[in-house]
Amino acid sequence: YHIERYFQRLASYVYPYITIIFNEYQVDDFERSVAYMAIERYLSAHSSNGAKRLKANVLRDGKSVFLSMDDYEEVTDEFKGIKIWWSSSKSVPQQNVLIASREDDHEKRYFKLTCHRKDRDVITKLYVHHVIDEGKAIAAKTRQRWLFTNNKRNSWSGIIFEHPSTFDTLAMDPQKKKDILEDIMTFRNSKDYYTKVGKSWKRGYLLYGPPGTGKSSMIAAMANLLEYDIYDLELTSVQDNTDLRKLLIRTSITLSGLLNFIDGLWSACGSERLIVFTTNHIEKLDPALIRRGRMDMHIELSYCCFETFKILAKNYLDLESHELFATIGRLLEETSMSPADVAENLMSKSATRNVESRLNNLIKALENRKKEVRLKVEEETPNISQQDGESVQESDDDTSDAESSDAGTSDAESSHAESSDSDG
């Protein structure tokens, strides 16, 4: 025993290093090891540039590539002042083995970490976790994301999700936006807290507001921020769900059927999920459906106000101020227009139109909208029309030089309303 200890001590004196092997495949596992893939990404981002021979890994979408070190390359890393050596190797199958086991019949790649024996604790307790967490985060950032929708056969079909909406491009009250962002970031960083209090790591938002106010854009912005996939479940098309089908045949979806369904949705989710419900008609929803616990935050997206307009002007015209802003601000207070329709009016239909003509386009659309609403009210209440005849005339004069440019807007609005005026 003493002699053995003596040789061990001598060996560690001569070679004071330890090595840790991370295999690409665990024994009996057909999936690549999560740790191996994370290390590959980590080294690719941090140290692989130092390698002489690199390997190109083309991602599933075929558009992006990341470089990792080739077999038998070696790179170094540093953590809290400690030096770490990484090498990539593979063990080649033995040709003379006649009956090979699964583990022996193909090349096995692995990463080898080498560090000084005295740093063992820091490396095993901190560094390895740091590498794997960071590698996973890098992979999540570059992975292709998906938008799934439920189809008639009650299964999911997916397309690649690429939506440009972000919280920067989202036009809404800045304070409200800040509150939502804070809530999402708190949720994102609260995994340990949710585990500690024994709650599942999920959060529910209810987005409500008229068509074209940015509900879908906000969901896309959330998914982009959190790097999530989206599962878009149209409740009106879940007839294939056995429970719901029964309810649907008898009546429309009953409240209790919907509640069961939503609760089922919550409990079916494993971890880290945001569930977002959208509706154009919050007033038609039963309070039980939207009580806290099912939906943690209620977010109203409303017609375009001046603050919202300023964000759209920045997005679409790259404009922070203009003398016509004051007129637009006043008109937005006097009439309602969705951000979708404001955006539509700001977008140039011909590339030659300058900023001023686009702003004027919007002003005319807003004036026409105001006039339409006024005429509608007057039609419904003839007395007001008689009393107010003079001022109506005035208003007509005001807009008499308006081009017919609002026609497109009205069409856009009515088609938008027709196509999307349904509860999500």
Ligand SMILES: Nc1ncnc2c1ncn2[C@@H]1O[C@H](COP(=O)(O)OP(=O)(O)OP(=O)(O)O)[C@@H](O)[C@H]1O
């Ligand atoms: N708040 C907003 N900020 C930025 N863009 C917006 C906003 N609202 C609408 N838009 C623009 O209008 C388009 C339509 O809006 P969006 O689909 O997000 O509205 P919605 O509220 O989901 O409508 P619906 O109730 O009809 O589903 C978006 O693609 C975007 O270009």
